[in-house]
Amino acid sequence: MNKTSELLFDYLKNIFYGSKDAQLNLEELDEDFVNVGKALVYFTHCYSECRTFASSIAAGDLEAALPGEKNEMASSLKSLHAGLKHLTWQAQQVAKGDYSQRVDFMGAFSDAFNTMIAQLAERQNRLEKEIETINRKSKALEGINKLLTNITKNIPQQIFVLARGTVEILYMNEMARDEIINDNEYLIKIKNKMEDSIHGKNTVLCLTLENEERYMSISPYLIEWDGINAEAFVINDVSADMNRFKKLNAQKQELREMVNIKTRTVVELQNAILKVMAELVESRDYITGGHIERTQNYLQILIDAMQNAGLYKEETSDWDFELVLHSAQLHDVGKITIDDAILRKPGSLTEEEYEKIKIHTIFGEEIIERIKLSTSEHTFLEHARILALTHHERWNGSGYPKGLKGTAIPLQGRLMAIADVYDALVSVRPYKYALTHEEAVEIITKNSGSHYDPELIAIFLSVADKFNEVNVKYITNNLEWGI
Numbered sequence: 001m002n003k004t005s006e007l008l009f010d011y012l013k014n015i016f017y018g019s020k021d022a023q024l025n026l027e028e029l030d031e032d033f034v035n036v037g038k039a040l041v042y043f044t045h046c047y048s049e050c051r052t053f054a055s056s057i058a059a060g061d062l063e064a065a066l067p068g069e070k071n072e073m074a075s076s077l078k079s080l081h082a083g084l085k086h087l088t089w090q091a092q093q094v095a096k097g098d099y100s101q102r103v104d105f106m107g108a109f110s111d112a113f114n115t116m117i118a119q120l121a122e123r124q125n126r127l128e129k130e131i132e133t134i135n136r137k138s139k140a141l142e143g144i145n146k147l148l149t150n151i152t153k154n155i156p157q158q159i160f161v162l163a164r165g166t167v168e169i170l171y172m173n174e175m176a177r178d179e180i181i182n183d184n185e186y187l188i189k190i191k192n193k194m195e196d197s198i199h200g201k202n203t204v205l206c207l208t209l210e211n212e213e214r215y216m217s218i219s220p221y222l223i224e225w226d227g228i229n230a231e232a233f234v235i236n237d238v239s240a241d242m243n244r245f246k247k248l249n250a251q252k253q254e255l256r257e258m259v260n261i262k263t264r265t266v267v268e269l270q271n272a273i274l275k276v277m278a279e280l281v282e283s284r285d286y287i288t289g290g291h292i293e294r295t296q297n298y299l300q301i302l303i304d305a306m307q308n309a310g311l312y313k314e315e316t317s318d319w320d321f322e323l324v325l326h327s328a329q330l331h332d333v334g335k336i337t338i339d340d341a342i343l344r345k346p347g348s349l350t351e352e353e354y355e356k357i358k359i360h361t362i363f364g365e366e367i368i369e370r371i372k373l374s375t376s377e378h379t380f381l382e383h384a385r386i387l388a389l390t391h392h393e394r395w396n397g398s399g400y401p402k403g404l405k406g407t408a409i410p411l412q413g414r415l416m417a418i419a420d421v422y423d424a425l426v427s428v429r430p431y432k433y434a435l436t437h438e439e440a441v442e443i444i445t446k447n448s449g450s451h452y453d454p455e456l457i458a459i460f461l462s463v464a465d466k467f468n469e470v471n472v473k474y475i476t477n478n479l480e481w482g483i
Contacts, residue, residue: 004030008040015044046073053077062088087113099124142226149173158235160187161225170225176235190218190233204238215242290474291423296328297470298419302456305463306415311455315411320379324412327384331391331416334364346430358400364388383412391416394451407453414453418444418460421451426471437468 007028014022022044026037049067054077056064062085067074083105090101099121103110149171158179161171169187172180179186189207202219217236224230303321306312335343338360342353349357368385372378390404390413397405399417425440435443441464448457460467 003028004033008033008037011037011040011044015047046071050074050077053081057081057084094120097124138227156236158233158237160190160233160235161223162187162231162233164222164229164231170228170230190216190235204242214239291427292329292332294423294470294474295331295416295419296325298422298467299328299415300325301463301466301470302415302419302459305459306456309459309462311459312411323380324383327380328387328416328419330364330368330384331387331420332360332364333367333384333388334360334362336367337363348431358392361389361392361401386410386412387416389413391420393417395453396450399451409453414456418452418456422467423471437464437471441467 007024011022011024024037024041024044026034026041029037046067049071050073053064053067053074056062057077057080062081066078066081087103087106090103093101094117099117101117103113106113154174156175157173158176159171159173160169160176162168163170186209189209190205202217204215204217206213206215208214215238217238219234221232221234222229223232225232303324307316307321338357342349342356345353365385365388368381368388372381372385375381389401390410393399393402393404393409393413394417395406395409395414397403399409404413422440422444425435425443426437428434441461444452445457445461448454452460
């Protein structure tokens with residue numbers, strides 16, 4: 001009995017924990033336990049079938065042989081096997097695009113599987129819509145490309161479409177193809193020239209093609225061509241236009257030169273007339289000989305110094321300084337109307353005579369206004385009019401003829417007032433001796449702010465030595481000529 005129990009125990013232990021090939025010798029069992037041994041052997045067979053089947057399922061082998069039909073111990077494994085086979089088939093259907101598959105026999109796994117299928121179905125729908133959109137765009141792009149090809153087939157411009165950053169040709173029209181046939185390095189020349197210019201901007205390039213200088217207008221565009229990032233170049237041969245432009249430019253330059261010559265001639269004639277008028281004035285007022293030329297020199301010194309100091313920039317922004325200087329010759333033109341007896345009087349003037357002399361400013365303005373009526377050149381004459389009328393006005397308003405005060409006196413008149421008085425002070429008159437340069441500077445300086453613009457007096461003092469150089473030059477010349 002004890003031996004039989006040990007045999008049966010060892011057999012069962014070997015079945016569950018030992019060798020898969022556990023053996024039980026029924027002859028070694030007591031007679032009363034033989035049937036128990038037989039039952040354990042049958043149990044071992046059923047258990048072995050279940051264990052082998054379970055191992056196959058665990059390894060993913062759903063095609064393994066099933067346990068025996070009468071093996072009730074394997075019924076749960078058989079159900080699991082059937083479920084897994086059906087689940088595998090459903091997964092295969094999902095892989096084929098059938099997202100209607102659902103699992104309802106595996107609890108939490110069923111929920112996870114069904115959720116995954118729903119997400120896959122939603123993602124598939126989105127992908128289908130995106131594919132539909134892409135296909136629609138692709139067809140539209142294909143249609144546009146065909147349309148572009150037909151439109152550009154016979155136009156006179158050359159059209160190239162290149163893969164961006166290369167010279168790989170994606171498209172070219174007939175005109176472009178003809179150019180490539182004539183010069184296989186044409187595109188390289190275009191690309192090299194474009195790299196030297198402002199990229200993305202319309203430009204005109206000068207190229208040497210077939211030993212001929214040609215001008216090409218190039219318009220670059222960044223585009224997409226059949227899904228490729230590309231550059232389109234619209235190239236137009238504008239050589240004929242450029243040659244016409246060059247010819248017109250040459251003609252324009254020739255005409256400009258002719259106009260300049262004519263202008264110089266007119267200016268020279270104008271200056272000659274001015275000089276004659278100025279000399280006519282001086283010939284009647286012999287006591288102020290050389291006055292006009294000297295004051296013109298003094299005025300130029302003042303204007304140059306004023307410009308260098310940056311003074312009155314706004315007021316002189318539209319001045320032609322050369323015209324101002326030339327017009328200064330007419331500042332005393334009104335003296336033509338003054339009676340010789342007064343103008344050439346060797347002594348001091350009476351108060352009545354002085355009043356008549358003062359009117360030369362008004363007469364000067366009237367003479368210039370009459371000249372303006374017969375000519376279209378008003379800029380020059382306007383400077384002359386202002387100088388003739390205002391060169392005897394004083395900063396404090398005590399001058400004539402209008403008693404203008406401060407900056408109400410035009411700048412031309414304020415400048416000429418200094419030049420005119422300086423020359424009068426250092427020149428000989430029948431009624432006075434010539435003052436020295438230092439005396440003249442002292443008198444003018446004392447009247448800064450009363451007779452003269454204080455800012456211009458500061459300029460005058462900075463160039464007073466140059467005034468003296470002009471004065472000394474004319475004194476020397478007069479002595480040489482015995483005047």
